[in-house]
Amino acid sequence: MISVSKNAGNRTHDKGRGAMKKAMMMALAAIGWLALGAGAAGAAESACITCHEKVTPGIVADWKKSAMADQFDCTKCHGDAHKDATDAVKAAMPTPETCKVCHKKQYDQYMGGKHSKGWIAMAAMPTNSLQPHPYISGLKGCGGCHRVGIKPDEEKKYNRYGMGCNSCHTRHVFSKAEAQKPQACQTCHMGFDHPQWEMWSSSKHGSIALSGGDAGRAPVCQTCHMPGGDHGVKTAWGFLALRLPEDDAEWMGYRATILKGLQVLDVDGKPTARLEVVKAGDVARLTKESFDAERNKMVAVCTQCHGAPFVKQNLNDADQMIKEADKVMAEAIEIVAGLYKDGIIKPQAGKPAYPDLLTFYDTQTPVEQTLYVMFLEHRMRAFQGAFHMNPDYVTWYGYAELKKDIVEIRAEAAAMRADAKK
Ligand code: HEC
Ligand code: HEC
Ligand code: HEC
Ligand code: HEC
Ligand code: HEC
Numbered sequence: 001m002i003s004v005s006k007n008a009g010n011r012t013h014d015k016g017r018g019a020m021k022k023a024m025m026m027a028l029a030a031i032g033w034l035a036l037g038a039g040a041a042g043a044a045e046s047a048c049i050t051c052h053e054k055v056t057p058g059i060v061a062d063w064k065k066s067a068m069a070d071q072f073d074c075t076k077c078h079g080d081a082h083k084d085a086t087d088a089v090k091a092a093m094p095t096p097e098t099c100k101v102c103h104k105k106q107y108d109q110y111m112g113g114k115h116s117k118g119w120i121a122m123a124a125m126p127t128n129s130l131q132p133h134p135y136i137s138g139l140k141g142c143g144g145c146h147r148v149g150i151k152p153d154e155e156k157k158y159n160r161y162g163m164g165c166n167s168c169h170t171r172h173v174f175s176k177a178e179a180q181k182p183q184a185c186q187t188c189h190m191g192f193d194h195p196q197w198e199m200w201s202s203s204k205h206g207s208i209a210l211s212g213g214d215a216g217r218a219p220v221c222q223t224c225h226m227p228g229g230d231h232g233v234k235t236a237w238g239f240l241a242l243r244l245p246e247d248d249a250e251w252m253g254y255r256a257t258i259l260k261g262l263q264v265l266d267v268d269g270k271p272t273a274r275l276e277v278v279k280a281g282d283v284a285r286l287t288k289e290s291f292d293a294e295r296n297k298m299v300a301v302c303t304q305c306h307g308a309p310f311v312k313q314n315l316n317d318a319d320q321m322i323k324e325a326d327k328v329m330a331e332a333i334e335i336v337a338g339l340y341k342d343g344i345i346k347p348q349a350g351k352p353a354y355p356d357l358l359t360f361y362d363t364q365t366p367v368e369q370t371l372y373v374m375f376l377e378h379r380m381r382a383f384q385g386a387f388h389m390n391p392d393y394v395t396w397y398g399y400a401e402l403k404k405d406i407v408e409i410r411a412e413a414a415a416m417r418a419d420a421k422k
């Protein structure tokens with residue numbers, strides 16, 4: 001597993017491949033494809049390929065490079081209802097279910113992990129229904145990355161494209177080696193609220209891995225997050241860095257305020273309907289056991305290269321950065337909540353008198369804009385940088401910015417209070 005990047009590109013390293021291929025062919029025969037002749041159809045014999053060599057030569061060239069090309073043709077994923085240039089709309093678009101037929105192991109792992117939940121989590125955001133169609137269903141904004149999850153059928157009425165399995169091994173090569181490269185994660189894990197690409201690639205791990213030579217001695221994304229090729233990606237803290245229960249009482253106080261800011265808890269600290277969304281999307285680990293299970297898997301990866309005390313110290317300190325960030329964040333939420341409580345910010349119709357961090361940029365006031373950026377950009381960097389061994393992200397893009405935000409929020413709140421008195 002450590003040597004993924006060393007093996008990348010070398011298809012013959014897997015001694016089990018011959019046996020696997022045989023097992024796969026037997027499975028195909030069992031489900032009847034070989035008997036129908038389709039499974040044995042060589043690339044050259046296919047009507048689809050003959051025509052598509054002229055219509056979409058790039059797709060055919062890619063497909064011919066794939067490990068599957070000598071076993072079946074286009075029909076296995078797109079069906080055979082479309083026959084010519086006039087009826088392309090009849091071609092089926094594959095879903096992860098299509099791949100499951102032959103790749104049940106990867107499918108089951110993926111379904112148990114966070115990627116398969118990507119669409120649910122995005123669609124559950126309170127302002128999702130206000131967003132433009134091209135931005136969500138058209139995959140030009142949020143939907144463009146969250147397509148890694150299972151896209152519901154109703155979305156396909158607007159746009160039938162977009163499925164998860166080609167996120168890392170792109171069509172129509174569907175290469176394992178491509179998916180093992182860290183760049184396979186880059187298009188989504190970058191930017192404003194989750195710059196793992198930027199953090200990792202400029203960390204010591206990333207600079208060793210990307211500078212060539214003996215790259216396998218430093219970990220890439222897959223080494224730590226897909227050990228043994230496990231498609232069920234999930235971390236202990238998750239994106240929002242929330243967990244229950246919390247033994248540290250002081251920290252639990254900050255966490256309760258953040259949970260109110262997410263409106264998972266109401267003003268009185270009682271769970272709201274959003275707790276069900278957190279459960280359905282597996283957004284946070286809600287038992288000590290589930291947290292420890294993911295953390296232990298990660299420690300097992302690190303300790304293949306580092307000593308256990310070094311790893312423990314580093315992960316504990318990264319955890320403590322979450323606490324420090326939460327302390328500043330909680331103060332900011334309380335200040336804005338105070339503005340609601342005192343009627344200085346009026347709640348929108350039907351909404352509680354409390355800030356809602358999940359509305360992202362669709363807020364009412366500049367002070368809430370500062371609060372959302374503080375939460376999604378700066379708090380994230382302060383701890384994500386710590387987990388990705390990037391001191392600069394923790395400091396200048398994270399913790400220092402949080403301190404700047406809190407000064408701004410105090411001043412904005414004071415000005416709003418002064419204005420309200422006029
Ligand atoms: C006689 C030529 C021809 C044959 C045979 C043919 N196709 Fe196509 N196919 C086309 C053309 C042309 C388009 C693009 C249609 C357009 O531009 O309007 C297309 C489009 C497609 C699309 C994309 C559909 C979309 O909505 O984006 C898929 C998938 C596809 N073909 C698969 C197949 C498969 C599978 C077969 C064999 C069962 C096949 N094609 C046979 C000409 C052909
Ligand atoms: C009809 C069965 C079948 C279906 C459906 C199928 N595959 Fe495969 N796949 C195979 C076979 C056979 C291999 C080659 C295995 C080998 O050579 O060891 C393979 C290999 C692969 C590989 C490894 C390639 C490499 O570089 O080693 C990937 C990735 C892959 N498939 C992805 C997919 C995806 C994604 C889908 C759905 C869009 C899919 N497959 C659908 C049968 C299938
Ligand atoms: C550049 C790709 C990209 C875009 C664009 C994007 N996201 Fe995400 N989103 C991600 C990634 C990657 C994660 C996981 C990050 C992590 O865990 O650090 C994520 C996480 C989330 C989560 C948390 C899920 C969980 O279970 O913890 C929500 C909710 C979410 N995004 C909603 C949205 C919404 C709404 C939009 C549009 C306003 C959006 N995203 C735009 C890539 C994207
Ligand atoms: C292993 C499954 C698989 C096979 C076999 C396959 N495709 Fe696809 N194809 C896909 C996937 C996955 C997509 C993306 C679907 C989406 O975005 O929803 C796709 C999309 C397409 C598209 C539409 C997107 C675009 O880039 O225009 C065309 C056209 C297409 N395939 C043609 C072909 C042709 C021609 C063949 C045979 C040479 C073929 N496919 C074989 C899985 C497959
Ligand atoms: C997050 C990126 C990612 C996504 C999404 C993804 N894969 Fe993979 N896939 C990988 C990586 C990385 C490997 C190489 C794993 C290894 O090192 O053994 C891989 C390997 C594979 C292989 C080859 C296994 C082998 O050892 O020969 C198959 C088959 C496969 N994936 C199918 C799928 C299917 C089906 C889906 C959708 C359900 C999917 N993948 C989604 C990253 C991904």
Ligand code: HEC
Binds near residue numbers: 205221224225384
């Ligand atoms: C040296 C191992 C390692 C490497 C390499 C690595 N990560 Fe991480 N990653 C971690 C650790 C540790 C965590 C925090 C795990 C926890 O919650 O216990 C984490 C957390 C995450 C999270 C959850 C949110 C966050 O940032 O805390 C995402 C998403 C993620 N990593 C993606 C990536 C991507 C994409 C890459 C490659 C660009 C990558 N990681 C490289 C170790 C690594």
Ligand code: HEC
Binds near residue numbers: 226238
């Ligand atoms: C097409 C966009 C896309 C690609 C490519 C992608 N991811 Fe993700 N990833 C996401 C989204 C979106 C989420 C959040 C899923 C959710 O809402 O549950 C996510 C979540 C994760 C998480 C879980 C973080 C948590 O909450 O615990 C990890 C770890 C992760 N990705 C690692 C990777 C790695 C490693 C790769 C490359 C091999 C990769 N991803 C490729 C979009 C992507």
Ligand code: HEC
Binds near residue numbers: 205315
């Ligand atoms: C594939 C081997 C490998 C894995 C897995 C790995 N590392 Fe590293 N790590 C290295 C190497 C090599 C260096 C560079 C050592 C140096 O700077 O002298 C390094 C550097 C570091 C550094 C910064 C430099 C230093 O020594 O202070 C930290 C911190 C670190 N690793 C922590 C971790 C943690 C935590 C994990 C698991 C989440 C992990 N590493 C996983 C190989 C690995």
